[in-house]
Amino acid sequence: xxxxxxxxxxxxxxxxxxxxxxxxxxxxxxxxxxxxxxxxxxxxxxxxxxxxxxxxxxxxxxxxxxxxxxxxxxxxxxxxxxxxxxxxxxxxxxxxxxxxxxxxxxxxxxxxxxxxxxxxxxxxxxxxxxxxxxxxxxxxxxxxxxxxxxxxxxxxxxxxxxxxxxxxxxxxxxxxxxxxxxxxxxxxxxxxxxxxxxxxxxxxxxxxxxxxxxxxxxxxxxxxxxxxxxxxxxxxxxxxxxxxxxxxxxxxxxxxxxxxxxxxxxxxxxxxxxxxxxxxxxxxxxxxxxxxxxxxxxxxxxxxxxxxxxxxxxxxxxxxxxxxxxxxxxxxxxxxxxxxxxxxxxxxxxxxxxxxxxxxxxxxxxxxxxxxxxxxxxxxxxxxxxxxxxxxxxx
Numbered sequence: 001x002x003x004x005x006x007x008x009x010x011x012x013x014x015x016x017x018x019x020x021x022x023x024x025x026x027x028x029x030x031x032x033x034x035x036x037x038x039x040x041x042x043x044x045x046x047x048x049x050x051x052x053x054x055x056x057x058x059x060x061x062x063x064x065x066x067x068x069x070x071x072x073x074x075x076x077x078x079x080x081x082x083x084x085x086x087x088x089x090x091x092x093x094x095x096x097x098x099x100x101x102x103x104x105x106x107x108x109x110x111x112x113x114x115x116x117x118x119x120x121x122x123x124x125x126x127x128x129x130x131x132x133x134x135x136x137x138x139x140x141x142x143x144x145x146x147x148x149x150x151x152x153x154x155x156x157x158x159x160x161x162x163x164x165x166x167x168x169x170x171x172x173x174x175x176x177x178x179x180x181x182x183x184x185x186x187x188x189x190x191x192x193x194x195x196x197x198x199x200x201x202x203x204x205x206x207x208x209x210x211x212x213x214x215x216x217x218x219x220x221x222x223x224x225x226x227x228x229x230x231x232x233x234x235x236x237x238x239x240x241x242x243x244x245x246x247x248x249x250x251x252x253x254x255x256x257x258x259x260x261x262x263x264x265x266x267x268x269x270x271x272x273x274x275x276x277x278x279x280x281x282x283x284x285x286x287x288x289x290x291x292x293x294x295x296x297x298x299x300x301x302x303x304x305x306x307x308x309x310x311x312x313x314x315x316x317x318x319x320x321x322x323x324x325x326x327x328x329x330x331x332x333x334x335x336x337x338x339x340x341x342x343x344x345x346x347x348x349x350x351x352x353x354x355x356x357x358x359x360x361x362x363x364x365x366x367x368x369x370x371x372x373x374x375x376x377x378x379x380x381x382x383x384x385x386x387x388x389x390x391x392x393x394x395x
Contacts, residue, residue: 004064005308006301008316011061015319017050019326019359022146023351026334027344033104033145034335040344045262052290053254055149056196056226057297062153063230066160078161084377085154091375092147092324098124100145100331105131107335108139146327148211152220155213156227179232180239188239189246189295195225197287201280222290240302247299254293261285321366321376322359329355 024047025032027040070077102120105113109131115123123130124141132138144151164172182191199221207217233239243250264282268274274282306312333351342350366376374380 003068003308005306005312006304007061007064007298008312009304009306010057010297010301011065012312012315012319014054014058014061015323016356017054018146018323019330019355020352021047021050021054022327022330023334023348023355026330026351027348033100033331034107036334036344036347037338037341038344040348045265048262048265049258052286053293053297056222056290057294058149059153059156059223059226060230060294060298063156063227063232064234065230066157066227067231067234070160070164078158081157082154083374085150085157087374088320088324088377089144089147089150089154092150093142093144094125096324096328097143097145097147098141099328101130101139101141101143103331103335104139108133144211147324148213149323151213152223153227156224160228160231176232179229180236183229183233183236183239185238185242186246188233188242189250189291192225192229193288193291196222196290197284199225200283200287200290204283226294240298243295243299244302245299247296247303250292250296250299254289254296257285257289257292261289317367317378318360318363321363321378322356324376325359325362326355329358 024043026034027036027038028044028047029039029041030044066081069081073080098121099117101124102113102117105120113120113131120130127141129138129140181187199218203221204218207215209219210216211219261282264278264285268278330351333354337347337351363376366372367378367381370380
């Protein structure tokens with residue numbers, strides 16, 4: 001089957017959303033690695049606009065890509081995926097992420113954290129808790145921070161590979177047929193939404209998000225479901241056509257559930273514990289918005305049906321290095337700018353634009369250095385990169 005350029009654009013834009021979202025985390029009241037001295041709670045509703053669906057969408061698109069790759073590489077698939085995922089994960093944990101942990105200590109330790117960066121690195125490399133603000137609230141090392149997505153993606157890929165090797169072919173065929181049948185027609189709208197609503201209402205209160213893999217049951221339900229759906233429905237053309245036909249209704253449902261959810265949160269803004277009935281309703285709206293937004297985005301991308309382009313090829317290659325770099329760039333810049341007391345209305349947009357610019361500059365350097373490319377998830381390329389504006393020997 002031809003390459004799904006519509007999903008390439010979805011992946012690029014979903015990863016691009018991470019930059020403004022994580023810049024927003026610097027200003028909102030929710031906990032994060034570093035925090036602005038000037039909170040801006042007014043942007044929290046804007047943050048919630050993408051929070052329910054953004055990462056599930058990325059796992060779904062990753063599931064589709066995994067299906068195409070596994071069909072293309074029946075031999076060596078797991079080795080190739082492990083190389084492309086684990087090497088950047090380990091490099092990120094030991095090289096890219098440490099400045100985030102260091103600056104978090106600098107900002108959060110009462111009285112200040114006075115060890116230099118090299119002394120901090122020594123403790124970080126040894127592993128274990130670096131500092132605990134309270135029992136269970138510790139900064140430890142080594143950590144993957146925002147790179148948890150890569151760890152989860154690798155684990156889901158291994159489970160998929162193991163299932164393909166250990167389960168009988170007849171059982172795998174029946175399971176795939178069952179899922180594709182359930183998700184034909186309006187099933188692609190109803191069944192995933194129902195599972196996400198039930199997970200949000202009944203699982204998330206008992207197993208909140210941790211991103212530490214071993215006890216993150218709610219996240220495994222929603223992200224594992226999205227990854228599996230992407231893999232099993234990658235070539236189910238009828239399901240994708242249903243999403244295309246339903247895109248307007250799904251957009252209306254996503255916006256409607258978002259508006260009701262925000263109204264509910266504002267209604268109980270000053271309540272320490274939202275009553276059982278309203279909190280269940282809010283969690284239901286979250287699950288409804290999660291899948292309806294994903295369905296709408298996939299449907300509009302399918303209807304748009306873009307072709308290949310030099311810009312798309314460039315961004316498709318750049319997006320993973322940008323993802324690896326972006327949060328460290330944000331944390332370091334935000335901490336560095338703090339003494340200047342720049343108003344958030346100016347500082348926030350600057351952080352967004354500067355992060356994009358610095359990450360793309362970083363990608364331009366990474367893609368030109370052969371040994372550095374695999375550390376950021378790029379294929380090793382020993383061919384010399386052309387110098388912009390240079391004339392060919394024939395010219």
